[in-house]
Amino acid sequence: MKHLASLLLLTLLAFGSRAQGVMTFEKDAHDFGKVPEGTMATHEFKFKNTGNQPIMIANVQASCGCTTPDWTKTPVLPGKSGIIKAMYSSAGRPGIFSKTVTVTSNASTPSAVLTIKGDVVSKSEAKEALTPAQLAQSPRLMLDRTTHDFGKMESGQQVVAKFTVKNTGKQPLELGMITSACNCVGYKSVPPTIQPGKSAVIELLYAQRQTGQMADVATLTSNDLNGDVKITLKANIVRDLNGGSMVKESGAVVPFK
Incomplete structure (x- = not known):
């Protein structure tokens, strides 16, 4: 009887050790080849759970801030598939790159490393x-326009401008980073890939610390080989929108409130 119980216990332990999800990737490396500067190069690594237990991804960590990962957040059941998305921002980063994305999960192999690489070339070269x-x-x-005037606004206030972007080309349009000399312009929301002939709305956040009549130029990058787009944001920025403070305005730098 003891021998039978021991055999049963060993069998259960052996079964338990095999009861795990297995993350099987179609491939663990992707070469983008030549990437026009300004493109948000994106690739989806697809995997299948070839084990017998659900897989839950705990975290996905990129090797640098220029690579933004995304992944399947729900449990991947046995026989089902999931994705790890790696997005590389090529704006201002010409030259060869090779980056890794580390996936941590409850799979039989708890850590998997994926690699993306390519060669960022300037738009003129491309x-x-x-x-x-x-x-x-x-x-x-x-x-739809390249200028937006906010009128009078308070220093440090965050305001939003909406622009309509249309892809009049023949290939999908990928928007990249938006940059400005003042570091006061950023995305509030950016659409995914814009298909040929389609339009989408982008929302830009503007928060200028200085006072006075301002006209800040932001550069919107994309995979449009004809060049980047310049957007000018204008505003009459006062220290305080309360009536008593608008008698006299200085050009001094004031902090965010």
């Missing part, structure tokens, strides 16, 4: 390498 026919097939970014 444009020169294409034939006129190829260039005609590329995405094209068009804005």
Whole structure:
């Protein structure tokens, strides 16, 4: 009887050790090849749970801040599939890159490393390498306007401007980073890939610390090989919107409130 009980226990332990999810990737590395500067290069690593227990991804960590990961947040049941998305921002980063994304989960192999690589080339180089026919097939970014005036606003106040972006090209349009010399312009929301002939709305946050009549230029990058787009945000910035403080305004820098 003791021998039978021991055998049963060993069998249960052996079964328990095999009762795990197995994360099987289609591939663990992706080469983007030539990437036009300004593109948000994106790749989805697909995996299947070939084990016998659900897989739950605990965390996905990129090797640098220029790579933004996303992943399947719900449990991946046996036989089902999930994704790890790696997005590399190429704006201002010309040259060869190789980055890793580390996936931590409850799978049989608790840590998996994925690799993305490529060669970021300037838009002028990429444009020169294409034939006129190829260039005609590329995405094209068009804005409904390139200037927005907020009027009078308080120093440090965060305000939002909405712009409509249309892709008049023949390939999907990917928006990249938005930069400005004042570091006072950023995204509130940015749409995903914009398909040819489609439009989407972007929301830009503006928060200027200085006072006076301001006109700040922001550069919107994308995979449009015709170049980046400039957006000018204007405002009459006062220290305080209360009537008593608007008698005299100085050009001094004031902190965020």
